[in-house]
């Protein structure tokens with residue numbers, strides 16, 4: 001039995017690889033790219049690494065805003081959320097995260113849908 005999803009998938013290096021791949025996919029998606037124009041992608045990437053690490057049970061403190069506050073001004077709809085979720089799932093799989101851990105991380109992420117959509 002693994003100590004945590006975080007250590008099981010390969011710790012910091014693995015999460016960094018997933019997050020890099022995730023934003024490559026998001027920024028190649030013309031439905032999503034307008035949301036990220038003018039954003040500080042270095043800061044976003046750093047916060048996303050912390051956030052995914054914390055969600056996966058890693059020993060990492062997340063120092064960004066809460067999910068409702070971070071997204072409330074963006075007018076995201078359900079289709080946008082599903083598209084971002086699909087890119088994250090693909091990034092996890094294509095970086096060698098096994099099915100059980102993909103499901104564990106994605107169930108945490110899906111639970112954030114209402115706050116991210118500010119509803």
Ligand code: HEM
Nearest residue numbers: 035036039047048051064065070076080081084085109116
């Ligand atoms: C699927 C689950 C999602 C997770 C786990 C997530 C996670 C995060 C995190 C951790 C931040 C950083 C907040 C901060 O720096 O304080 C953030 C910011 C941001 N997210 Fe998300 N997000 C998700 C979905 C989305 C969706 C669906 C969109 C748009 C289609 C989106 C667009 C953004 C943008 C543009 C920012 C930067 C906001 C700013 O700096 O003003 N996110 N997100």
